[in-house]
Amino acid sequence: MICDAVQEPTGRAFRVNKRDSRKLHNRKRRIERPLLPRIWPDQPRPMFAASNIQYEISDRARGVSTGGIGAIHFLARRVGLIGVLDKSLHLPKRHLPYHESDHVLNIAYNIMAGNTRLEDIELLRQNEASIRRKLWLGLLRSERKCAIIEAARSRNGIDARANLISMAELLGEERYRALDRRPKYEIETQEREKRENVKERIVKEKEYENIRLKSEQVAEFMYRPGKCERD
Numbered sequence: 001m002i003c004d005a006v007q008e009p010t011g012r013a014f015r016v017n018k019r020d021s022r023k024l025h026n027r028k029r030r031i032e033r034p035l036l037p038r039i040w041p042d043q044p045r046p047m048f049a050a051s052n053i054q055y056e057i058s059d060r061a062r063g064v065s066t067g068g069i070g071a072i073h074f075l076a077r078r079v080g081l082i083g084v085l086d087k088s089l090h091l092p093k094r095h096l097p098y099h100e101s102d103h104v105l106n107i108a109y110n111i112m113a114g115n116t117r118l119e120d121i122e123l124l125r126q127n128e129a130s131i132r133r134k135l136w137l138g139l140l141r142s143e144r145k146c147a148i149i150e151a152a153r154s155r156n157g158i159d160a161r162a163n164l165i166s167m168a169e170l171l172g173e174e175r176y177r178a179l180d181r182r183p184k185y186e187i188e189t190q191e192r193e194k195r196e197n198v199k200e201r202i203v204k205e206k207e208y209e210n211i212r213l214k215s216e217q218v219a220e221f222m223y224r225p226g227k228c229e230r231d
Contacts, residue, residue, distance in 0.1 A: 031126050046082055046099040048106075050074045066113040066124065076105065167221060176217035 053070040076082055082101040089100035110121050203210050222231040 034125075040097040043095040043097040043099065046086065046101045047097050048073060048082070048102050050077050066109075069109050069112065072109070072112065073105065164223070167223070168219070171219050171221060175219040175221070177219070179216040179218045181216075 050070065050073045053074050082105070085101035085104050086099050089104070091100050091103065092098070106121065107118070110118070110124070113120075113124060115121070115124070200210065224231045
């Protein structure tokens with residue numbers, strides 16, 4: 001589905017997919033949400049909590065080039081730096097909501113992210129997700145050793161172009177191995193009792209077609225994009 005055309009200054013018209021427009025709208029709304037007027041109570045702890053920081057490799061999620069700041073903040077909390085800042089400095093009378101450590105570390109992390117001005121903090125705040133294309137292009141050709149691109153065999157996958165689909169389908173069955181997905185989290189106490197799958201029960205009762213995933217396989221093969229000189 002295509003939304004209304006948008007006019008460029010050059011006079012040419014281009015169209016934006018409705019789904020993409022909705023994604024952009026949602027991202028903008030998430031960025032603006034923290035700026036909405038809000039009456040904060042006095043906070044007992046710093047706002048920079050570092051309580052939900054975890055790192056995963058090759059997950060289909062948005063990411064920023066400054067993601068390592070999370071690990072640095074986690075270290076600052078473990079060694080007691082945050083507590084020392086809050087005890088040594090006495091800036092705001094009430095924490096509505098930020099503490100002394102929040103203000104200090106906000107400036108410090110801005111510098112660690114490669115920025116030089118306070119205005120850059122706002123740029124980072126608005127950068128919900130970014131890629132490192134400029135950094136890649138800034139490397140010497142000899143330094144561009146390897147880039148990993150994931151593609152799905154399914155036609156509904158990420159960048160599943162016709163040539164990639166045909167290459168995947170020509171692979172022999174012996175090239176595939178079972179895909180071992182890591183659990184989303186580790187059970188620290190004991191596994192909870194699973195609830196009844198009401199949806200599946202209704203599907204069976206009404207004798208609908210019930211499609212279940214039994215297994216997943218993955219294979220690797222060399223690929224050279226059209227504008228690249230190496231695989």
